[in-house]
Amino acid sequence: MTALQLWRSVLSKDLRLAARRRSDAINPLIFLLMVITLFPLGVGPGPDILARIAPGIIWVAALLATLLGVDRIFKDDYADGSLEQLCLLPQPLAFTVSAKMVSHWLLSGLPLVILSPLLALLLSLPGDAYAALSASLLLGTPALSALAAIGASLTLPLQRGSALVSLILLPLFIPILIFATSAVESAGMGMAVHGQLAILAAISVLTVTLAPLAVAAGVRMSVN
Amino acid sequence: MKHKTTEPLPRLKAHELSSVRGGRTLFEQVSFEVHAGELWQITGANGAGKSTLLRMLAGLMPSSTGRIEFNNHSIQYDRSAYHQQLLFIGHKPAVKAELTALENVYWQRRLSGDTGARQDSMDDWRLLETIGLLGLEDEMTGRLSAGQQRRVALTRLWHSQAPLWILDEPFTALDVKGIALLEQRFNEHLAKGGSIVMTSHQALSLASLNPQQLHLGEVYANAMGAV
Numbered sequence: 001m002t003a004l005q006l007w008r009s010v011l012s013k014d015l016r017l018a019a020r021r022r023s024d025a026i027n028p029l030i031f032l033l034m035v036i037t038l039f040p041l042g043v044g045p046g047p048d049i050l051a052r053i054a055p056g057i058i059w060v061a062a063l064l065a066t067l068l069g070v071d072r073i074f075k076d077d078y079a080d081g082s083l084e085q086l087c088l089l090p091q092p093l094a095f096t097v098s099a100k101m102v103s104h105w106l107l108s109g110l111p112l113v114i115l116s117p118l119l120a121l122l123l124s125l126p127g128d129a130y131a132a133l134s135a136s137l138l139l140g141t142p143a144l145s146a147l148a149a150i151g152a153s154l155t156l157p158l159q160r161g162s163a164l165v166s167l168i169l170l171p172l173f174i175p176i177l178i179f180a181t182s183a184v185e186s187a188g189m190g191m192a193v194h195g196q197l198a199i200l201a202a203i204s205v206l207t208v209t210l211a212p213l214a215v216a217a218g219v220r221m222s223v224n
Numbered sequence: 225m226k227h228k229t230t231e232p233l234p235r236l237k238a239h240e241l242s243s244v245r246g247g248r249t250l251f252e253q254v255s256f257e258v259h260a261g262e263l264w265q266i267t268g269a270n271g272a273g274k275s276t277l278l279r280m281l282a283g284l285m286p287s288s289t290g291r292i293e294f295n296n297h298s299i300q301y302d303r304s305a306y307h308q309q310l311l312f313i314g315h316k317p318a319v320k321a322e323l324t325a326l327e328n329v330y331w332q333r334r335l336s337g338d339t340g341a342r343q344d345s346m347d348d349w350r351l352l353e354t355i356g357l358l359g360l361e362d363e364m365t366g367r368l369s370a371g372q373q374r375r376v377a378l379t380r381l382w383h384s385q386a387p388l389w390i391l392d393e394p395f396t397a398l399d400v401k402g403i404a405l406l407e408q409r410f411n412e413h414l415a416k417g418g419s420i421v422m423t424s425h426q427a428l429s430l431a432s433l434n435p436q437q438l439h440l441g442e443v444y445a446n447a448m449g450a451v
Contacts, residue, residue, distance in 0.1 A: 006335065009334045009335055013335070016323070017320060017323070020322040021322055079316070080316055080318060080319065080320065080321070081314055081315070081316025081317055081318035082320070084284060084312070084314055084318065085318045085335065087284060088282060088283070088307050088310065088312050089335070090305070091304070092304070223284055224284065224285050
């Protein structure tokens with residue numbers, strides 16, 4: 001069997017399992033929607049203030065939602081022994097774990113991209129910034145999933161690792177947050193956003209290509 | 225084939241393995257050779273390091289000392305080639321509670337490298353019949369009994385082509401019929417020149433398979449004596 005076929009098997013099994021446990025994938029999204037609806041209640045529904053803070057709110061909520069979904073990546077596979085079996089496949093582990101990263105992105109990053117116009121509407125983002133918000137999420141969330149997989153692989157054997165995962169991951173999310181919100185703000189003011197989006201894309205390419213190596217090392221260490 | 229007159233190459237060779245965990249020596253100087261057609265049974269008290277030894281042999285864990293060779297190559301030398309020849313079933317069954325028995329069998333087959341695997345294939349149904357789970361194929365595996373879940377995990381033994389099996393307590397939770405079924409499968413595997421390394425407390429029922437014994441635990445006993 002080629003590595004590619006195996007990769008697809010791992011991905012489709014993951015998606016099948018997610019379909020059986022829909023709440024795991026949907027809960028972080030509901031959390032995100034609730035956090036975002038809390039802000040107009042908290043700071044007042046004035047469109048001026050909301051539009052100004054909208055990019056930051058949406059992106060911070062996206063980071064928190066990613067953290068909520070981190071456990072889903074490896075925890076069950078670790079508990080029931082499936083992760084051991086992945087380590088024992090003849091194909092490189094870095095390649096197979098990248099399938100798990102992709103499934104995480106499909107279930108947490110992609111829905112965010114699709115939901116983003118609704119989020120923008122809720123926070124009365126200027127019309128010019130809609131496209132920039134979607135683009136920043138599309139280019140930035142793959143990096144979030146890749147980094148989340150690293151955090152998840154490192155904290156697998158810990159009983160209550162979620163606090164530690166947050167401490168590891170949030171600092172790593174900072175560059176993504178800065179460039180993404182800057183892109184959305186610039187778009188709202190009618191300025192060019194290519195620079196920020198290009199940097200976001202570069203960060204994603206870098207993390208998505210290198211993270212599987214770190215994740216594989218982390219998984220081997222945790223399974224050991 | 226070239227050396228027909230000489231002894232067959234040892235399939236798996238463990239040389240002076242030891243395990244030190246948290247300053248405590250579980251076992252040391254463990255050496256043995258598993259040849260084709262042999263069944264090795266690792267025995268020892270709870271906590272003697274049986275599972276640890278099996279995980280070392282599978283390459284999931286490094287040994288503190290010594291080396292492990294498969295067909296005269298260190299298992300770290302070409303991990304991919306080694307794992308192609310290996311089937312490991314550990315303590316954890318690697319069975320998904322949210323999938324049905326039939327789906328679990330299908331995914332196990334796919335992930336073990338069977339490209340022809342189809343969902344709902346005749347082979348999978350036959351396999352379920354063999355292990356006595358026919359009629360429960362649509363039940364979520366999480367709702368099956370411990371023994372039935374173990375049977376789902378053990379279906380790997382039927383579709384695996386690997387010559388070396390490393391099994392951690394395969395008889396756990398199985399009933400008499402299940403144990404007999406498994407022994408029959410072991411016999412088939414050994415007759416075809418496969419080899420098995422396993423842990424089990426079921427000494428009696430294995431007698432027909434003529435197992436080689438390896439007992440862990442002397443180190444611990446000596447340490448106790450010294451104190």
